[in-house]
Amino acid sequence: MTNQIIQAILLGGYYALIACGLSFMFSVMKIINLAHGSLLVFAGYLLWFFAEHYHISPFVGLLIVIPVMMLIGWALQAFLLEKSARGGELLPILTTFGLAIVIENLLFEHFGANTRSLAPYIGDLSWESWELFSGFYVGKTSVYILIAAIVILGSLQLFMKKTALGRQIRATAHDPDTAGIVGINPKRASAIATALAMSTVAVSGLALGVRGVFDAYSGGPQLLFAFEATIIGGVGSLWGTLIGGIILAFAQTIGANIHPQGFLLGGHILFIIILLIRLILAKGGVGHRLKFALGVSK
């Protein structure tokens, strides 16, 4: 049992890491990026490409892939999300949904059907472990992933609170027009925020590839886990995302203990229960309650 609790916390770290970017974009820009999973797989493929063809370790590969993903994030905001956000709340969701399909099929077209993994390029690290006490093992990569999640969420939090740029992004998120009056360039602030979110997606791609394998269509489940962790943790709180990831992993572990097929179901049931509780607790009309449940409004 102790072992399973430890494993659940480590798995939660992974969920929190892949949720970072989604949670950040959701809380700062109020955009649910449904292409999050596909972009994550795309980052994984980029890392794989450099490792396979240029023998660049995926860790070093991040030095290339993070800037590439940031650039993509900036372009995404400047040319796609910025425009679609003006069309109401629904349009960015549809836009990113379409984008996800486009990315998946392009990846399939280019990289084919074979499953890929980054593990072969990091030697035995993908399955090395530390023995905590007799019979209890923790995987090294799982621990690194948990640490990465904590560091990234922590620095994003600090950045938003303590720096001028962070304040500008928050101001823009709150009210772009007023932010413009006090001399902030809202377009620039949003583009930087998206670029930041995409830099975490690059790291998530590494985590995905090191933990398991991926193919062009692996983005869907990753998006689902990230979304559930974000909502369970409460939108607007980056530390909440970490807690959300761990709670999701716990629910799945409990589900698996009740029935071997209950792993995924356990997570989904908890997600729905939390949504329902928030719906009941919220005040006001149906629309407002729904928004509250999803965490869009405070």
Add this chain to the structure above:
Amino acid sequence: MKKINKTGISRRQFTLSALVGGAVVAMNPTLAAAKSDKKLRLGFISPRTGHLGAFGETDPFVLSQVRQALANGLTINNVNYDIEILDRDSQSDPSRAGQLAKDLINNENIDFMLATVAPETINPVSDACEAAGIPCLSAVMPWEAWYFGRGAKPGQPSPFKWTYHFSFGVDEFYKTYISQWSLIKTNKKVGVMYPNDADGNAIRTFLKPKLEAAGYTIVDPGAYETGTSDFSSQIALFKREGIEIFNAFPIPSDFAALWRQAAQQGLTRQIKIAQIARTGLFPSDIEALGGLGNNLASACYWHKDFPYRSPLTGQTGTQLCDLYEAQTSKQWTQQIGACLSLFDAAMETLKTSIDPKNKVNVAMAMRKLNVSTIAGQVDFTSGPVPNVASAPIIGTQWVKSKKGPFQFDYLITENATDRNVPVTHKLTPYNA
């Protein structure tokens, strides 16, 4: 102005050449056959993209070999037929496979249908052919799922008139596993991971009781859902029970997550035989596992060391695979030979049918078919049930390659289901 017909030859020229040609033909019967305009159209449906895409990756190569061998047509009862193969990609999707089959039957007027790889492709294609009265030959999926999965009942006459299938079944898995697992001394405790899907449930129902009857203790944590990302409860159970043999039928992504976690938690250190089906048929699955892929035991439905020759192309397995590796710089896969054996059997069927344009004749020829292909004997006269010929499953192991150029060598460790196949490697314990 001269009257020109469609081909651009004047009528007078045409008459002249027809006369001369006719005279030449009359003198030379082989040429008469070559000039014949009789044509046979073959449908071929396989998954080239989608989650089974790794199987179909080698199809273009095999098709090029088949088309080359058939460039001068196929002579059947002294009549030469042009063979046209219409190959289609099922995209690993059953409903698309069914649509493609109907399109080939209704719009392309095919004479004979071939289908390969997994229930997702073969079953809908077979069903469409059975309904339309088109002869259909298929290979590469457990025959139980093909025969019983399409509504046949044990002990009753076969409901199928047009569709025939040659492949391995649960019995071959059983024989191979028993043979493979006796190669290394173990405590006979087997941890199994069978997923909640068609393959997993079939194996749990049919194979598990047979293994238990053979004296193995099966530790089964129950069916898991594909996409599960944490397997610590199952791993804990296996460690507690002290299993030394591990058997699973996972898809590649599930197995990578499971096996890395098993390695992290020390389970792999106690495993002497890791017998993996479904994942591990192709080199890319094993390469994705890195060092953990070394010494995984597998079972193949074809291997390039099979001692047979293709009656169609005349190649041996080694010749065929060397050519593939030279042309593509990719490692050979077992689907190359399995795919060619389907064409081997199909061409032999057409050759032994009285009139290959007559669909009833072709179906009758399949029923009596007993021929040697690149994958061994295909014998419908002595199958386990009507419409089915059984094919071998040969025990193998993935071993880090010493010579290269590829990362892993795929070596044969036992041959219980086809004694002609040479054993080339002594099974090494996984944890050695």
